[in-house]
Structure formats: C-alpha cells, structure tokens
Amino acid sequence: MIHYRKILELHDEGISLRGIAASTGHSRQKITEVISLAEKKGLDCPLEEEMTDKWIEEFLFPEKSLEASGRKPLNFDYIHEELAKPNVTLSLLHHEYEAECRASQKIPYSYRSFLRHYSRYADKYKATLRIRRKPGEIMEVDWAGSTSFIIDRDTGEKVKAYIFVATLPCSQFSYAEASLSMDSQSWINAHNSAYKYFGGSTQIVVPDNLKTSVTKHTTRELILNPTYREMAEYYNTVVMPARVRTPKDKASVEGSVGVISTWIIAALRNTHCFSIDELNEEVWKKLDEFNRRPFTRKKGSRLSAFEEEEKFALSPLPIAHFKMSEWKKTKVRPDYHLSIESMFYSVPYEYINREVEVKLSDNLVEIFFNHMRVASHKRLYGKFGQSSTLRDHMPDNHKLYVDQTPETAIEWAESIGASTLSVIRYLLDTSQNEKQALQSIFSLKKSERNYTKYEIERACKMVVSMTKRPTVKSIQTILKNNKKSDAEQELKRQTDISKNNYGFTRGASYYGGTDK
Template sequence: MVKYREILRLHAQGVTQRGIASSCSHSRNTVREVVKRAEGKNIRWPFEEDLTDADLQNILFPEKHTSSDFRKKPDCDYIHKELAKSGVTLSLLWDEYTLNCRANDDIPYSYRQFCRFYHDYARKTKATMRIKRKPGEQLEVDWAGQTMHLTDNLTGELIPVYIFVSTLSCSQYAYVEGFLSMDSESWITAHIHAFQFYGGVTRIIVPDNLKTGVIKASRSEPVINPSYQEMAEHYQTTIIPARVRKPKDKPSAEGTVGHISTWIIASLRNEKFFTLKEMNEAIQEKLEEFNTKAFQKKEGNRQKAYLEEEKFAMMPLPASMYEIATWQKATVQYDYHINVNQMYYSVPYDYIKYRVDVRVTRNVIEVFYKSLRIASHKKLTGKSGQYSTIPDHMPKDHKQYIDFNQEHVLKWARTVGDHTFTTVQSILSSYQSEKQGLKSCLGLIRLGDKHSIERLELACSKALSYTTRPTLKSIQTILKTGQDKEPNRGSSKLLTKQKDESSYGFTRGADYYGGR
C-alpha cells in the first residue's frame, strides 16, 4: 500500500517530491497525486485525529474502494473480433469502452485491467492473441538452415535439397517444401505453392535479404528482384524485407525454422528418398502432424487457429496463377532484332541501339522500354539461330521487299490494266524460278514509275500485238523508242498472218516473195 502518512509528513517538513519519492520508494507521480488530493481535501500533517494509511486512502482515493461489481466488464469476444480489423488497437478499444461507460453512467476499468481481462480471455479461449499481428496481415518466409538429401539411385551420391519455410504471423500456420536449388525460380515457385496451400494471400510478405528476393538491401528503399516484385503485384501483396541482421523482424519464421528442423528434417533423417516428389510427399505428411499438434501453453493448434481465426481475413487468390518469368537486358541491333538465348526477335526499328528489358516466360517473349511494352513474340524452341520477325517492326522499304511476291505483283498489274496483267502472267510463267520472274516484274514496276502506268499499259498492248510472250526487254525498247505513242495499226493483220504461217518456224511463205 502507498505510505500516505509518511508522504504527507515529509511534505509538511518541506522535503521535495523527488526526495519523498526516493525515501518512500514510490514514483514521483504517486507522490504528486497524493499531495494534490490532500490539499484538495484540506488534510495536513499533523492530523487532528489518528488516521491510518487505509483511512487516508479511503478519504483521498474513494474510487479505489469501489467494488468491482459496480464496474462494467469489457466484452472480450467483441474486442477479439475488432482487433482483427486493420488499424484497430487495444488502446483505441479501451478509449471507446470508457466513453461508452460514461454515457451509460457505468464505472470503467483502467487500461491495465482492461488489457489483463483480454489477455486472460485470449490465453484461455483463443489460439491467437491479436495484439501485435493482425490475421491475414503478414507472411514470413525463409530458407531453413539445414538441408535434406536425395540419393542418386545409380551412384549413391547425396544430392542436397533446400527447405523453404513460410509462416503466418498470427496463427503460426506453416508451409514447407523442398527444392533442388535456391534460385529465383524455386523461390517464386515456393511462394505460389504456399498461397495455394493457404487458399489466400496476406497483405505483406516479409523475406530475408537473399539475392533471389532483394537485389539491394536498404533500411528505407530496398531494391526488389523484378520477377519477385512482379509476382507480388500479380497477387496484390507487398514485399517488406526484414532489416539486415534483425531476426526479430520475422520471429515467427525464425521460430518455425527451428521447429521444422526438429519435427520434419530430423524426424526424416533415417529415411532414404530417390525423387524430390517422394520427399515432398513425406514432408507434407510431417507438416500435417506439425500443424495439428496441440499448443503447449494454450488451447488449439496451428491449423485450427488458421481456419477459425485467420482464413477469413486472407485476400482471395487471383483468377489465374502467376506464370514465372525471368528478366534480361538486351540491345536492339541494326537489323532491329534482339538476341535472347541465341534466338532472335524483332523490335520496332525506331529502337535500334536502344537498351531494352526482356521478360521471358515459358511461352512468350515480351520486350519493354522504360516499362512500356513495345514487342511480344511467341517463344522460339528447337535449333538456335531462329528468327521471329513481325512485318510492322520493319522499315517501309524492308517491308515492301518482304511483301513482294507473286500475289502482290498480280494485284498491282490488275490495277494498271488488262494488257499489263496479261504481260505479268506471261513473264511469271516463262521462268522456272519464281524469283527470276519476280525480278523481271520488279523491272516492269520501275518502268511504270519512270514512264507512267498509262504508257506502260500501252507498251504492253503494243508488245502483245507482236507476240503472245512479251519480255521485259521488248517493253523497255517500246517505251524508250516511243512506239507506244504510235497508233497500233496492222496488229490484227499481223496476228492473222502469224496464224496462217506454216508450223515450221523458218519456212518463208508466198507472201515473202510477193506471191499470192
């Protein structure tokens, strides 16, 4: 009990409050409050009648003698539910509790007793105590320090297996899986499998500062691995790495790693596994036992705590599972292609010599420049050195060259005229190789650009009046000499004469000698 008599005696003798606190072994706040109450009640040393410390407490602090039956007990079940909400604290709930008591003319408990009521309630009836960690708020992840081993069935060699561990901070519900490496792909795959195991996503992920997750550790602005950050954005969660050499930033994961080392890794030490799938199946069986194992100092277990008190607060999984991607840097070459694993993919020619980011997935190659996607290709497989070229990425001249084929030439000839179309058909059919025919047709197009398509059509008409198989050279001669501008006389006579000629090409007829 507070030494009220001694405090008031020393105060009457002019001893300072600091000196009184030191002499009576009380805090200065207690001394200050006793002196203030005594002055308010006009009680001074020496007392008019003999008063004990209990009498002085009854006079100075009558509320301390109020029976607890008259105080309003807090609703602990309501407190537990409200603490699951973001931003809600015990201090806020106590403030609301006191305001409600005053409004109803009830006497509230102090903040310390309020917290004690909730602590006792949560310890006896609930598996979790929602003070520092909210349900569904935080997932702590890490690699276990100890490894397991596969046995090579041919050589008997031991192959190390690295154990991924994740723990929900509120319910301590754990997920464990083994991988053959600790690379970025294994790290992200482990997260995806953990989210599927939990059936939801937490708002925050707390990893260690390993290179597969964090490129550059920083107290204020850590640089997250692009693939890891993209995975977090896909699941709409946030990555907040633990501080360097601060294991208390993720105590649940650190504690679970120790338990996993005992209850899973050590318990399977005498088992021999030949495949990773076989090992992970055994790990899942032990994990089920670990999550359903009863708590030592409170009721329930990790699985029950998760299902009853945390699963409802988890964010839902997205409609599609995240597809693992890796990022690379590449420079666009003069042929407007980039090299990705010895395969070549086109990029708009405007980005020649620019440095771009390349996102590589199992089926797709995406190219980004300053976070803007500028190209997308289906991933090439098979022999290296293959090219994937999109015509829209090419300069105009290059695109015309690619588009220059037999169909393109015939379409152009049809727009010029019937005689030009017949001439192009004749030229294309006169060569065994299509490329040779297209080369002659390209010369015909250039003649049209040089002399106009109207003259080209007349020249083709003139050439067809001489022969049914005109050549590029003959049309070029007609245009050069201007024969296309002369009237096309005698063409019908010439064609008739050709029909009447002997089937022998070198035989001169009667007409040659002027005979009839």
C-alpha cells in the same frame, strides 16, 4: 451462485431440462443458455478438477467479472472479431468504447485496463492474440539454416537438401518443403506450394534479403528480383523484405525455423530417402504432426488456430498457380531481331542497337524497353535458327518486298492503269517461275519513288504499242527518256515564256512614225 458444473454434468448424463431444473433450482431458460454457450465454446464433459463454478462462469461469461467494478462491461467477442479487420486497432476500439460510455453515462475502463483485460481474455480463450498481427496479413518466408539430405542410389553419396519454411505469424501455422537447390526456380515453386497449402494468399510477404527475392535493398532504394515481383503481383500481395541484419522483422519464421529444424530436420536424421519426392513425403508427415501439436500455454494447436482464427482472412488464390518467367537483357540486331536460345524474334525497327529486357515463359516471349512492352511472340521450340517476324516491325521498304504476291502485284497494276495491268499479267504468265516474275515486278514498283502513276502508265502503253514482249528494263528506259524529254520540253517552254515577257520591241511610234 449458479451451479454451472452440476448443470453440465447432469446434461452429459442425459438428464432432461426439467430434471436438471428440479435438481439445481434454476430455470430451464437459464439452463438452456448455459448448455448452448458451453457447446459453442467447446466446453465438454468430463470436466477437470480446476473447472469450478467460478472458473466456468468466467469462461462462459467473462464480462460478469467486470460488472462488479461498476464500469461498463467489455464485449470481448466483439473486440476480438473487430481486431481481425484491416487497420482496426485497440486504441480505435477503446475510443469507440469511451464514446458509448459517455452516451450511456457509464464509467469506462482506462486504455491500459482495456488492453490488459483483452490480453487476458485472448490468452485464455482464443488461439490468437490480435494486438500485433492481423489474420491473413503477413506470410514470413526463409530457408532453414540446417539442411537435410537424400542418398544417391548409384554412389551412395549424401546429397544436401535445403528446407524452405513459410509461417503465418498470427496463428503460427507453418509450411515446409525440401529442395535440392536454393535458386530462383526452387524459391518460386516453394511459394506456390505454400499458398496452395494455406489455401490462400496474405496481404504481405516478408522474405530475407536473398538474391532470389531482392536485387538491391538500402535505406533509400529497394529493387526486387523481377520474377519475384511478378509472382507477388500475380498473387496480389506486397513484398516487404526484412531489414538487413534485423531478424526481429521476421521473428515468427526465425522461431519456426528453429523449431522445424528440431521437429522435422533432426527427426528425419536417421530416415534414408533416395529422391526429393520421398524426402518431401516424410517432411510433410512431420509437418502435419508439428502443426497439430498442442500449444504449451494455451488451448489448441497451430492447425486449430489457423482454421478458427486466420483461414477466413486469406485472399482467394487464382485458378492456376504462378508460372515462373525468366528475364534476360540483350541488344537488338541491325536486322531488327534479337537472338534468344538460337531463335530469332523481331522488334520494331526503331529499337535497332538498343538494349532491351526479355521475359521468357513457357509459351511466350515478351520484349520490354524502359519497362514498356514493345513486342511479344509465341515461343519457338525445335530446330535452331527459326524466326518469328511481324510485318508491323519492318521498315517500309522491307514491307514492300515481303508483300510481293501475284495477287498484290495485280492489285497494284490495276491502281496504275490498263497498260500496266497488261504488262504485269504478261510477266506473270511468261516467266519461268513465279519468284522471278515477282522480282521483276518489285523493281518496277520501286519506280513509284521517282515517277508518278501517270508516267508509269504512259511508259507501259508505249512499250505495249512497240512490242508484244514487254520487259521491265525497256519500261525503265522509256521512263528515263520520257523524263529527259519532258524536262527538255519544259526548259524550252520556260525559255520562250521568258523571252516574250521580258524582250523590248520599239515600234514606229517610238521614232515619230505611225505603227501599222
């Protein structure tokens, strides 16, 4: 039997490897292996009485106790490390172990023995048992049933404070935060703080069926609160609410709530705080003590278990924390705008009288119809009644009116002809103000609905030839008259053609004579 205890005690006293080898009779290579393995596994002097050579051997070389059975030894460190990976189970690892045994012609352990030996190893040497919970897989969240309080400075009244609790089931590492409300804002802020405290996000979040997280939860349908769903997407996690009246679905946080109620809420019963920030400072002090408290049945604490066994598996956080958005439902007005907090935002005119969903954040207003975004605006602040209108949202006739500027008026006139350009320049130069000139030009531009560019140019040319002071009214009159005159001429022409094509003329030859 190797003198493990003596080797470690002599090394702690500063004896050289040569001296330890002479004293114990073991090779310096073996002594080096024992010392380095003990340092790796955190076995330091002074050693307790129960740490005999056999105990130390089982701690440093657990596989040796299994070799005596004649079966292929188990690599517990490999098993424990592989179980941390997604979708890896003990049944899969046992199947692979059996395949190795067949290849090397050795006897394997049965699945039950495989499970028992790993459980015994993890309970004794590891902070976490990875059979049921994967590191970084789940975060369970809830409000504690018990409440704390702060004192109003003015009245001396005790004001209730609610305690949010988040727990990582694998390591039992927990976070707690006090809030004056259990509304959606407080719920989201507490999640942001929990993720920051843990330094990463988990694959799954398991909340209770609170209105701040779940809108509807039945056996057939699950509808999450829109803001909570957004937060989950932002942190790249999935929300899986506990089943109704099924506390075992989040047993870890239920247990932590009870313990935190004792070690934090009850411990602060005689502490008087006058603001929520002061209360949280005290809560976090107690929380740090709680996470550092040693486990009763195994070595380590929640903090050490988290840092050694789970922190590596958390997903990295975004650069900035999630900013909460507010969701509202409203109806689009006949002027293709909707009113949000006395500010007006446009949507495409096709959605007039339709009900839409509005997502409000600090800087942005987004409008959705049937879960599809149809418009977005920078959020307006300040004086009530401001509006944000996008040109693309307007009907064509509104676009025509909004686009009225001297530049666009001249550009339009150039596309018609020289006489039209002369009239437009005259109107812009001689009107009392620009707005009045643009209104006149706009009414002329509307003539394009009923008249061609050629007809407009001809009317302008006629007006310019008759007077040096053309008006839009005179142009419109000429357009109507020209249209009427053209119609009469066309009718006369058609009548003449009809007579020539269908009249009967009987010459002399018809009567037996000779046509001349």
